Amino acid sequence: MRRETQRLILLLLPAGIFFTGFFLIPMADLFMIGGSGKTGWAAYAAILTDRNYFNSLISTLAVAAATTVATLIISGISGVFLQRHKFPGNAALVAMLTFPLAFPGVVIGFMVIMLAGRQGLIGQITQAVTGEKVVFAYSMAGLFMGYVYFSVPRTILTVMAAAEKLDPKLEEAARSLGASPLRVVRDVIIPGLKPAFISAGAICFATAVGAFGTAFTLATRINVLPMVIYTEFTLSANIAMAAALSFVLGAVTWIVLALARTAAGSTVAAAG
Amino acid sequence: MNKPLSITLENCAKTFTDGTRALEPLNLSIREGETIVFLGPSGCGKTTTLRIIAGLEEPDAGGKVLFDGEDVTTLPIEKRNVGMVFQSYALFPNMSVAENIGYGLKIRRESQAALRTRVSEMLGMMRIEALADRRIDQLSGGQRQRVALARALAVRPRALLLDEPLTALDAKLRDTLRLEIDTLLRRLNITAIYVTHDQSEAMALGDRIVVMEHGRVAQIGSPRDIYQKPATRFVADFIGTMNRLNGAVRNGVFTCRAGDMPWATAPADASEILFRPEDIQVTESAEGSTLRGTVAAAFYLGDRTRLFVEVGEKQPLVVESAARRDFSHGETVGLAIDPRGVLIL
Numbered sequence: 001m002r003r004e005t006q007r008l009i010l011l012l013l014p015a016g017i018f019f020t021g022f023f024l025i026p027m028a029d030l031f032m033i034g035g036s037g038k039t040g041w042a043a044y045a046a047i048l049t050d051r052n053y054f055n056s057l058i059s060t061l062a063v064a065a066a067t068t069v070a071t072l073i074i075s076g077i078s079g080v081f082l083q084r085h086k087f088p089g090n091a092a093l094v095a096m097l098t099f100p101l102a103f104p105g106v107v108i109g110f111m112v113i114m115l116a117g118r119q120g121l122i123g124q125i126t127q128a129v130t131g132e133k134v135v136f137a138y139s140m141a142g143l144f145m146g147y148v149y150f151s152v153p154r155t156i157l158t159v160m161a162a163a164e165k166l167d168p169k170l171e172e173a174a175r176s177l178g179a180s181p182l183r184v185v186r187d188v189i190i191p192g193l194k195p196a197f198i199s200a201g202a203i204c205f206a207t208a209v210g211a212f213g214t215a216f217t218l219a220t221r222i223n224v225l226p227m228v229i230y231t232e233f234t235l236s237a238n239i240a241m242a243a244a245l246s247f248v249l250g251a252v253t254w255i256v257l258a259l260a261r262t263a264a265g266s267t268v269a270a271a272g
Numbered sequence: 273m274n275k276p277l278s279i280t281l282e283n284c285a286k287t288f289t290d291g292t293r294a295l296e297p298l299n300l301s302i303r304e305g306e307t308i309v310f311l312g313p314s315g316c317g318k319t320t321t322l323r324i325i326a327g328l329e330e331p332d333a334g335g336k337v338l339f340d341g342e343d344v345t346t347l348p349i350e351k352r353n354v355g356m357v358f359q360s361y362a363l364f365p366n367m368s369v370a371e372n373i374g375y376g377l378k379i380r381r382e383s384q385a386a387l388r389t390r391v392s393e394m395l396g397m398m399r400i401e402a403l404a405d406r407r408i409d410q411l412s413g414g415q416r417q418r419v420a421l422a423r424a425l426a427v428r429p430r431a432l433l434l435d436e437p438l439t440a441l442d443a444k445l446r447d448t449l450r451l452e453i454d455t456l457l458r459r460l461n462i463t464a465i466y467v468t469h470d471q472s473e474a475m476a477l478g479d480r481i482v483v484m485e486h487g488r489v490a491q492i493g494s495p496r497d498i499y500q501k502p503a504t505r506f507v508a509d510f511i512g513t514m515n516r517l518n519g520a521v522r523n524g525v526f527t528c529r530a531g532d533m534p535w536a537t538a539p540a541d542a543s544e545i546l547f548r549p550e551d552i553q554v555t556e557s558a559e560g561s562t563l564r565g566t567v568a569a570a571f572y573l574g575d576r577t578r579l580f581v582e583v584g585e586k587q588p589l590v591v592e593s594a595a596r597r598d599f600s601h602g603e604t605v606g607l608a609i610d611p612r613g614v615l616i617l
Contacts, residue, residue, distance in 0.1 A: 169362035172328055173420075175349045176356040177376030177427060187375075191366040 030247045037240025044244050053228065060225040063140055064208035067147040068201050071155050076193065079159030098153040105213020112146040112218060113137045138218050146214040151207065155200040162196030202260035206253045225249050276305035277339055277430040277463045279325060284335035286320050294320040296487045307457050307464040309478035311471060317487040318467045319435060325465055326433050327352045339430065355424030359436040361416040363408045369419050370404040376427035394422040414445045431463040438473060450476055471511050483507050505617050508546055515552065515589045518544050529584035531563040535611045542616050551613025554593045554605050561606025565589060570599040581605060
């Protein structure tokens with residue numbers, strides 16, 4: 001029995017070292033640094049009380065949530081479609097959809113500017129049609145567009161893999177019982193894809209919360225937490241505040257992921 | 273239940289988009305309350321026919337599906353009110369047993385009270401009351417198929433369509449459920465279309481059997497007709513076991529490698545005869561017989577012995593003997609064929 005325990009500890013050692021070295025210690029350190037500034041532990045309270053920090057936390061979570069919802073809708077519809085309908089060029093299209101995975105955030109930011117910036121395509125078209133130039137690249141809307149753009153590829157692949165496993169007989173059974181196509185989507189397809197939606201959505205959310213490159217490229221009016229951390233750290237040299245914000249950012253993301261995982265776990269169990 | 277439905281297929285063919293012809297033009301009338309079984313090997317078009325009746329596939333241009341004389345060819349399945357039972361059960365994994373059974377009623381917006389009454393009625397009919405709140409993954413195969421039947425019947429469908437419903441079950445359970453389905457169909461007096469590749473299922477359940485081969489109907493008839501008077505060699509071979517002997521007729525005697533068989537009514541041009549194992553007997557003694565063969569294998573089945581008798585043909589003859597004796601490998605046995613059971617195709 002004792003030897004068994006020893007062996008178990010030995011086997012867990014690599015994972016333990018990794019977890020401690022790359023996660024526990026830095027997080028604990030970050031947490032301590034967050035409390036080491038001029039204001040001490042009040043730095044953490046400031047995230048909630050300081051309007052600027054609090055707003056940026058809320059807008060970060062809001063844009064991440066909106067990105068997640070939009071991405072899931074787009075990927076859900078197109079993922080199931082691409083899985084169900086094989087047409088010439090299907091594989092090429094899927095490959096193209098996964099293209100943005102390779103782009104760094106800066107490139108995506110640049111593409112948003114090309115599309116919705118002052119000289120962008122949308123601006124030119126709207127000016128030609130309505131006489132008014134629509135520019136939204138440098139706002140939350142632009143950031144949202146960029147985030148959706150790079151979130152769709154990750155999600156669509158997960159959805160397609162899950163859609164492949166959906167049993168078409170379930171849809172036929174529902175239809176034979178009188179379910180309209182919309183009802184089939186609601187009662188059969190969405191429940192079938194739910195575990196995939198939850199896990200893909202969690203990753204999508206976490207990525208959107210922490211993304212920096214795109215926001216940095218679009219800059220100016222955008223007030224999201226990674227940008228605030230950057231400003232605090234490099235421009236204001238307020239290392240303690242940057243650390244406190246980083247810690248909270250990490251913790252919030254971790255909580256969301258943990259909740260999603262629990263929810264996904266219970267649906268998977270319920271779905272058998 | 274509603275008044276049973278009559279179904280007519282007119283000129284229904286099916287060609288898939290890749291050019292595969294799954295079904296040659298088919299004309300068929302299914303009578304009210306009849307149980308019709310589509311029987312054939314995989315890829316014979318039986319499931320395609322079922323799916324055309326269900327409304328899951330549309331026949332090629334020119335084909336028509338009529339329910340009680342009314343053209344439903346373009347009506348999608350959700351508007352046809354037919355119950356379907358699948359080989360894979362296709363129960364909704366995110367719903368309990370009771371929710372599965374009540375699903376069709378919920379879609380029809382029946383009141384909560386009516387829904388509950390009907391669901392418990394169905395649970396009682398299939399004798400699965402105790403399973404009402406179970407999750408689908410907690411059920412055995414047989415229980416799942418009972419739930420699937422209950423779900424299909426709960427909405428009082430005009431016809432019940434069953435696509436190989438027993439294939440995924442083990443042999444013993446298959447027999448039990450076959451009996452239950454048979455009793456159920458008779459009691460409900462519902463028009464039923466049953467697809468299977470299992471001939472014993474077809475024989476047991478069908479009022480009429482449609483034997484299919486390569487997208488064509490090979491024969492339509494009662495189980496007795498199909499077995500005793502097969503229309504083609506394919507039907508003869510597919511249903512039950514068939515023995516063959518090659519030879520020639522001279523003066524009321526059929527002569528083959530195994531010997532002579534007196535046969536007063538023999539047609540003069542008979543060169544190959546077919547007969548079932550029950551139409552050939554092992555005689556008391558080999559010496560006194562004009563037909564003889566050697567035992568290639570003998571399987572004792574308890575109530576009878578199944579013999580494979582070598583007579584110089586490509587396939588040994590299958591003979592079933594009820595004699596209380598042992599047969600040994602290589603032993604010569606005398607044989608007698610009952611001419612009444614002989615077929616020429």
